[in-house]
Amino acid sequence: MPPEPNVKTSPSPRVIVAAVIITDGRVLACQRSAPPEAAGKWEFPGGKVEPGETEEAALARECAEELGVRVAVGDRVGPDVPLAHGRAVLRVYAAALLDGDVPEALEHTSMRWLAVDQLNSVPWLPADKPIVAELPALL
Numbered sequence: 200m201p202p203e204p205n206v207k208t209s210p211s212p213r214v215i216v217a218a219v220i221i222t223d224g225r226v227l228a229c230q231r232s233a234p235p236e237a238a239g240k241w242e243f244p245g246g247k248v249e250p251g252e253t254e255e256a257a258l259a260r261e262c263a264e265e266l267g268v269r270v271a272v273g274d275r276v277g278p279d280v281p282l283a284h285g286r287a288v289l290r291v292y293a294a295a296l297l298d299g300d301v302p303e304a305l306e307h308t309s310m311r312w313l314a315v316d317q318l319n320s321v322p323w324l325p326a327d328k329p330i331v332a333e334l335p336a337l338l
């Protein structure tokens with residue numbers, strides 16, 4: 200059926216997936232290099248889900264591209280966080296490094312493993328704050 204006239208439809212939000220990678224009680228935080236308004240801020244590795252790609256595949260691809268590692272994708276962490284006035288949504292998953300793989304900052308300015316008492320030691324992207332709030336229970 201064609202949509203009713205005068206009923207506004209909004210496209211479904213673009214999904215950005217990101218990974219909470221925890222090793223030995225520390226979480227991997229990555230410092231963005233771009234764009235200028237986000238450069239210097241900290242985030243979880245990840246990126247946009249491409250058309251036809253599952254969220255799990257997108258997360259594995261982004262971890263390979265950005266960190267050079269293979270991961271096993273686990274449970275969701277925190278809520279869906281709206282981005283860009285609702286045009287996108289940030290969806291975070293726990294991810295475990297596959298044995299022996301060591302992350303490298305291939306696209307980020309730098310990378311740190313943060314313990315629970317260091318979670319607030321970096322300026323996170325604003326959308327990440329509700330995710331960071333969930334981490335003490337996981338670390």
Ligand SMILES: Nc1nc2c([nH]c(=O)n2[C@H]2C[C@H](O)[C@@H](COP(=O)(O)OP(=O)(O)OP(=O)(O)O)O2)c(=O)[nH]1
Binds near residue numbers: 241242243289327
């Ligand atoms: N990866 C990631 N992006 C985040 C987080 N928090 C947050 O607000 N974002 C925003 C920043 C960007 O506007 C958007 C992700 O875009 P991106 O540039 O990393 O995505 P991408 O790797 O697919 O990039 P590209 O192909 O478009 O260059 O989501 C986070 O924790 N991780």
